[in-house]
Amino acid sequence: MVNWSLPEVPAGAALRPYDLRCEHRATPLGIGTPVPRLSWRLASDRRGDAQEAYRIRVHARGALVWDSGWVEGQDVSADYGGAPLASFTRYTWKVETRPGEAAESWFDTGVMHQDEWVAAWIGHDPETEPPFEPPTDEGEPRSARTAGLPAPRYFRRVLDLPPASALRIACSARGLYELRVNGHRVGDGELTPGWTDYRQRVPYQVYDVTDLAGDGPVCVGAILADGWWSGSLGWDMRQQAQRYGRRPQLLVQLVAEHENGSRTVVGTDGRWRESTGPLRHADLLMGEWYDARLEQPGWDLPGFDDTSWAPAGVVDTAHDVLVPSAAEPVRVTQDLVPVAVRPVGGRTIVDLGQNIAGRVRLVLRGAPEGARVTLRHGEALDDDGGLYTANLRSAEATDHYVAAGAPVETFEPRFTVHGFRYVEVSGHADVEVVGRVLHSDTPVAGEFSCSDDMVGRLMSNIRWSQRGNFVSVPTDCPQRDERLGWTADAQVFLPTACYNADVAAFFTGWLADLRCAQTDEGAVPDVVPHVMTERHGTPGWGDAATVVPWHLYRVYGDERVLRDSLPSMRRWVDHVERHNPDLIWRNRTGSHYGDWLQAGVRTSREVMATAYFALSAELTSKAAAAVGDVTASSHYAGLRSKIGDAFVRAFVSADGRVTGDTQTGYLLALAHGLIPEPLVPAAVGHLVADLEGRGRRLTTGFAGVGLLGPVLSAHGHHDLAYSLLHDDRYPSWGYSIKRGATTIWERWDGWTEEGGFGPVAMNSFNHYALGSVGAWLYGGVAGIGQEEGSVGFRRPVVRPLPGGRLRWAAASYDTPLGRLASRWEVDGNTLRLEVRIPPGAEATVYVPTTDPASVRESGTPVAAEGDGAALVCQVAPVTGEVNGEALVCRVASGRYEFTAAWER
Numbered sequence: 001m002v003n004w005s006l007p008e009v010p011a012g013a014a015l016r017p018y019d020l021r022c023e024h025r026a027t028p029l030g031i032g033t034p035v036p037r038l039s040w041r042l043a044s045d046r047r048g049d050a051q052e053a054y055r056i057r058v059h060a061r062g063a064l065v066w067d068s069g070w071v072e073g074q075d076v077s078a079d080y081g082g083a084p085l086a087s088f089t090r091y092t093w094k095v096e097t098r099p100g101e102a103a104e105s106w107f108d109t110g111v112m113h114q115d116e117w118v119a120a121w122i123g124h125d126p127e128t129e130p131p132f133e134p135p136t137d138e139g140e141p142r143s144a145r146t147a148g149l150p151a152p153r154y155f156r157r158v159l160d161l162p163p164a165s166a167l168r169i170a171c172s173a174r175g176l177y178e179l180r181v182n183g184h185r186v187g188d189g190e191l192t193p194g195w196t197d198y199r200q201r202v203p204y205q206v207y208d209v210t211d212l213a214g215d216g217p218v219c220v221g222a223i224l225a226d227g228w229w230s231g232s233l234g235w236d237m238r239q240q241a242q243r244y245g246r247r248p249q250l251l252v253q254l255v256a257e258h259e260n261g262s263r264t265v266v267g268t269d270g271r272w273r274e275s276t277g278p279l280r281h282a283d284l285l286m287g288e289w290y291d292a293r294l295e296q297p298g299w300d301l302p303g304f305d306d307t308s309w310a311p312a313g314v315v316d317t318a319h320d321v322l323v324p325s326a327a328e329p330v331r332v333t334q335d336l337v338p339v340a341v342r343p344v345g346g347r348t349i350v351d352l353g354q355n356i357a358g359r360v361r362l363v364l365r366g367a368p369e370g371a372r373v374t375l376r377h378g379e380a381l382d383d384d385g386g387l388y389t390a391n392l393r394s395a396e397a398t399d400h401y402v403a404a405g406a407p408v409e410t411f412e413p414r415f416t417v418h419g420f421r422y423v424e425v426s427g428h429a430d431v432e433v434v435g436r437v438l439h440s441d442t443p444v445a446g447e448f449s450c451s452d453d454m455v456g457r458l459m460s461n462i463r464w465s466q467r468g469n470f471v472s473v474p475t476d477c478p479q480r481d482e483r484l485g486w487t488a489d490a491q492v493f494l495p496t497a498c499y500n501a502d503v504a505a506f507f508t509g510w511l512a513d514l515r516c517a518q519t520d521e522g523a524v525p526d527v528v529p530h531v532m533t534e535r536h537g538t539p540g541w542g543d544a545a546t547v548v549p550w551h552l553y554r555v556y557g558d559e560r561v562l563r564d565s566l567p568s569m570r571r572w573v574d575h576v577e578r579h580n581p582d583l584i585w586r587n588r589t590g591s592h593y594g595d596w597l598q599a600g601v602r603t604s605r606e607v608m609a610t611a612y613f614a615l616s617a618e619l620t621s622k623a624a625a626a627v628g629d630v631t632a633s634s635h636y637a638g639l640r641s642k643i644g645d646a647f648v649r650a651f652v653s654a655d656g657r658v659t660g661d662t663q664t665g666y667l668l669a670l671a672h673g674l675i676p677e678p679l680v681p682a683a684v685g686h687l688v689a690d691l692e693g694r695g696r697r698l699t700t701g702f703a704g705v706g707l708l709g710p711v712l713s714a715h716g717h718h719d720l721a722y723s724l725l726h727d728d729r730y731p732s733w734g735y736s737i738k739r740g741a742t743t744i745w746e747r748w749d750g751w752t753e754e755g756g757f758g759p760v761a762m763n764s765f766n767h768y769a770l771g772s773v774g775a776w777l778y779g780g781v782a783g784i785g786q787e788e789g790s791v792g793f794r795r796p797v798v799r800p801l802p803g804g805r806l807r808w809a810a811a812s813y814d815t816p817l818g819r820l821a822s823r824w825e826v827d828g829n830t831l832r833l834e835v836r837i838p839p840g841a842e843a844t845v846y847v848p849t850t851d852p853a854s855v856r857e858s859g860t861p862v863a864a865e866g867d868g869a870a871l872v873c874q875v876a877p878v879t880g881e882v883n884g885e886a887l888v889c890r891v892a893s894g895r896y897e898f899t900a901a902w903e904r
Helices: 453-469 487-501 503-517 544-556 560-579 605-626 630-651 661-669 677-693 710-713 718-726 733-738 775-781
Strands: 016-022 039-044 053-060 063-069 077-078 089-096 102-108 121-123 155-160 166-175 176-181 202-208 218-225 247-259 263-267 273-275 277-285 289-290 311-317 321-326 330-336 340-344 347-365 372-380 398-402 408-411 419-424 431-440 446-450 784-786 797-798 808-816 820-825 830-838 843-848 851-857 876-882 886-892 894-901
Touching: 016 089, 016 102, 039 089, 039 289, 166 176, 166 218, 218 247, 218 277, 330 347, 347 372, 347 398, 398 408, 419 431, 431 453, 431 775, 446 453, 446 487, 446 775, 453 487, 453 718, 453 733, 453 775, 487 544, 487 775, 487 820, 503 544, 503 560, 544 560, 544 605, 560 605, 560 630, 605 630, 605 661, 630 661, 661 677, 661 710, 677 710, 677 718, 710 718, 710 775, 718 775, 775 784, 775 808, 784 808, 784 820, 797 820, 797 830, 830 843, 843 894, 886 894
Parallel strands: 202 321, 289 398, 797 843
Antiparallel strands: 016 039, 039 077, 053 063, 053 089, 089 102, 121 247, 121 311, 155 218, 155 273, 166 202, 166 247, 176 218, 247 263, 277 289, 330 431, 340 347, 347 408, 347 419, 347 431, 372 398, 372 419, 446 808, 784 797, 808 820, 820 830, 830 894, 843 886, 851 894, 876 886
């Protein structure tokens, strides 16, 4: 079970590396990159500590395969530079720092060469067996959506292998699989192998099963379900299933390593046996049906009699689409005990107290044989206290369990996931329910807390929505018949996502799917993986092709994401320019949703589109410069300048007004530098006037909401930003929180006092896009960020913004260098600021104060304007002047405690 909190940094006097990663993952199995990147973070309790040099040594099978030698500098990552990596091999590596200590880790390789695959794709011929027909209960008609769903298949093979010192399995599926060896489940991944564009890329996982093999025969088994491959997907009932294929397929390759160095390699083929079992159907949207009376005990053990099972069919031998899994899998990370259980109309309603993506574990006592227990899932309750499911649309989100008649039985679905807070249980009364939280197990990277309960609840809701919607890919909602990787949602939320979790590996895989989905002319689809062929090239959505790779590079400092993505970035910008030679984006705008779900206004779509056009051109120029392509950088910089001129001519008036006069219009123009400098104060004034004229209420949708805090703060209107943060009137974040929300709502009017539930056609209560304010809580309120030209937080900035109702706020973030943290507290007329800077960083700290001469660091005066006060511990003023009511200090790594006079 994973604890969703920031891990402790190892304490100690000496500089020390920790949190070693290979390809952004800790101790990964199945690395397939020929030149993987090795990285580490640094910790030290001494001020001014910095790495002067590092040395990496890598061993395999007891032999040294690479020694980097001592490399001068403060880099905390290096590309492997040794002998070519061998397949299915464990590599141990050690990094030493000077000064400092050493730390060790390891990684395992997968299939390094495509010709090493021997396994075939196997499956079942559905023509040989009719589909499962669920029975019809009295008064309960059978669902037309589930009547024809196929039963998952069970596969097995027993292998007699020579004694092995190591045993590894590479496994994948076109569909979903659960792997088993000698009666034990293998690994803790859920919904494996995950969702990608299976036509282009099918990920595989590698497992070390040495401890499960024993000394005798080895039975390898697997359960195979439809998943995203051939199950229900999206809202179009005419094309909801079989998006990629008719039936799922399984691929397993076992590699046994023997003491003499030889290997035995065995793969799936026609000698495997297959059958049905107690799982009668399993669908991501519809749910599962499990009949415990049909269990076959021991089916995954060597001694089981499988003569009644049929030979598996070999359906494909191609391996060209197989790729190693790039990110941590979906896992169960938390259990939730119900906060309330109550009967409603002969059924039991269970309240988990938290909206989640996941499933339940059901324990039944005394259920008679054949009793069917039904679990229905929903995010909310209706006015009568019953389960509200109208917003699920065609997703049934219903699980069925047929009891075997044992005194105690336990059921937990395998191949479905629901978005829910409430569970309705019917069919048996003596039950226990535990909520099981599922999401891609991205490592926790940041925490934010403050003195205001509502703001704390807002951050909690943001984090829960991120968890609930990062399920293999970044989705829009986990409950209804959609759950698609909408590109705009991902790009607007990415800054917040990066603060909350390390999403480098997660988004690296998603970007690979985006590049695969891009059309020949450069258009990017609205959803990735791409399953909706008619939707391409939408402003703000297609721009994920530029925004996502650039932000990942800025945060993690890995230029490979730019090298991989730059051709895609260029093709996207070229596509928009080709169809809009006057540089106002009017043509080929795809679905053009505008500022999606804005409240009561309509931002000019041409303003929004052209602002994104300018942004994408600028980011493409910066990306080209970062990888050394001077010519391309110059070209796109020139294009960005021309787009900016065209934007001003078309949309900015002489008094600084932006066409449409909406909050999002001003926010986009100001955030992306599209207002001429002399007109910026006027444009800011118009933005402020709109907010004030509406009683300090926002109107922004997806495109604008994340810019509110940063733009207002950048132009000195912290008070207005805080007013929006604390507001609990409609529309606001506080409005939903005041009404019990535990995740971010898709729309501001998901539920209102006047109208009740919002439009059934599109009303999720777990959707992270409007939670993009989270980045401002970290980077604005708590003030942790980095300088504009910095990459990988080499030059962090701590610039907190005390204000609003907050008495204190704190944030910690694991940068690629190490822990960066800030905590401020106002006590009377004194402000205390505690700062932690990671080793090797040069940070700028803005100490909020109304009297620069009052600033002390650990009790010692900090010099200001040459007044001769003592300097301590590398603390030094940058200018010696008050900068927006802050004394600006340059500090090295370490912990600092400032006090200053502060009057609100």
